[in-house]
Amino acid sequence: MESCGVEKAELLTAVDLFAGCGGLTAGLKLAGFRVVAAVECDAGALEAYETNHPDVSLVYRRDIREVSGREMLDALSLERGELDLLAGCPPCQGFSRMRTLNRGEAASDPRNDLVHEYVRLVDELLPRALMFENVPGLAKDRRYGELGDAIRRLGYNTVDRVHDAAEFGVPQRRRRLIMLAIRGSTLRMPEPLPNRDGPTVRVTIGHLSAPGTSGDPAHDVVETRRPGVAELIRLIPRDGGSRGDIGPAYTLACHQRCDGFYDVYGRMRWDDVSPTITSGFVNPSKGRFLHPEQDRCITPREAALLQTFPPAYRFPMSRGKYAVAAMIGNAFPPELARQHASAVAEAMGVQPQ
Numbered sequence: 001m002e003s004c005g006v007e008k009a010e011l012l013t014a015v016d017l018f019a020g021c022g023g024l025t026a027g028l029k030l031a032g033f034r035v036v037a038a039v040e041c042d043a044g045a046l047e048a049y050e051t052n053h054p055d056v057s058l059v060y061r062r063d064i065r066e067v068s069g070r071e072m073l074d075a076l077s078l079e080r081g082e083l084d085l086l087a088g089c090p091p092c093q094g095f096s097r098m099r100t101l102n103r104g105e106a107a108s109d110p111r112n113d114l115v116h117e118y119v120r121l122v123d124e125l126l127p128r129a130l131m132f133e134n135v136p137g138l139a140k141d142r143r144y145g146e147l148g149d150a151i152r153r154l155g156y157n158t159v160d161r162v163h164d165a166a167e168f169g170v171p172q173r174r175r176r177l178i179m180l181a182i183r184g185s186t187l188r189m190p191e192p193l194p195n196r197d198g199p200t201v202r203v204t205i206g207h208l209s210a211p212g213t214s215g216d217p218a219h220d221v222v223e224t225r226r227p228g229v230a231e232l233i234r235l236i237p238r239d240g241g242s243r244g245d246i247g248p249a250y251t252l253a254c255h256q257r258c259d260g261f262y263d264v265y266g267r268m269r270w271d272d273v274s275p276t277i278t279s280g281f282v283n284p285s286k287g288r289f290l291h292p293e294q295d296r297c298i299t300p301r302e303a304a305l306l307q308t309f310p311p312a313y314r315f316p317m318s319r320g321k322y323a324v325a326a327m328i329g330n331a332f333p334p335e336l337a338r339q340h341a342s343a344v345a346e347a348m349g350v351q352p353q
Contacts, residue, residue, distance in 0.1 A: 012350060014341075015039075015072070015125070016056075017064060017088030017118060021048035021327035023309065024087055024133070025056065027337025031345055033085060036076055039064050044323045047316045064117045069124025080126045085344060087131040089332050090114040115143045119150045126154065129344045130181040133332050136162045139177050148179070156181040159189050165336045167192035171204040172274040172306050174333065178340055187347030190339045201292060202270040205302040210294060217317040218324070219301035221282075232265060233284060233295045242266035242288070263288040268298070274306045279329035282321050300324045308335035 011034040016025045019038035028035050037058040040046050046061055058075055060067050073080060091114060115138075122130060130151065138144045139162070148158060160179035165172060168190065180187055211220050225233065235246045243265040266288035268274050280286025281303045289297045298306070300315055307328055315324045345351075 012084040014085040021045045022052050023331030023334050024337050026334035028341050030338040031341035044319045051314050083127040085129045086127040088118050089133040132179040134177050136177045155183050157186050161189050166198045166273045167196050168336050168339050169198050170333045170335050171198040174276045190343045198273050200271050201268050204305050218315050219299045221299045223296050239292045240269035268292050277303050279326040282325045303328050308333045
């Protein structure tokens, strides 16, 4: 709910724009930031956010284009320049690799221009530091160049890089464009971990019981498949097998017409990190999302763990598995956010947690 008069604490303060279900906020907290405000307009994501982050007392439940920096500063009893960190992940579907295969469709996606709303709030709030995250495809778009030019004119020093989350302790391959910026100082990007790969799928979800008996609504998701699809899934070899391993006799008609997308109807490998967790992880036709051994897709709980959400993080399953899958697949992995937020804290002279 929206409220006023949030009292400043000694912890570094942060605001989460495009907050979604709260992955970025979770990472900021792990790095020692106090998230004092968030902006999100999707009702389902808001339900998840507020359930898991009740301590964020100022939550704007409306389109970011309707939120002004002055309004936010007044509610937080801050002046322009006093907020420590403004973090945000504008919706990225318009810049995704799949969307940019059709350049006209990508260029016309109205969500692309939400990058400008981030710039507007940087100008109105003038925080000490910034964190910005998106898909790598944004780096080739003019809007990203305009973003960098605008914040540098405001006095920020910037660093950016495309990082694979697996190199930062996240058990999935997920390439993201991350930009950090600071006023009056310089900062460095965090370096990949020495082993260069996150925990394996086995380490992350291998301990979970089969869905249906756990008592966790995000895990006890029962699938219903057409007989032909169920048989196809049953035949795919365990631990990394794919539809290409079972021969043409069991190839679905739609796959006979297409040579690409070899990972669809594929199983994850126990002793590797997972592929990128997208909003389609509940559908075997969307990627390599089948469980390594069981004849089903991974559950929302398993996907959330592969995204590094805490095991007790709650999702509103009453809204349906597809809505929850979108929340989880679109989230900024908390562990990836933590490490980059810690780099910002260190640049501010604060020992990261």
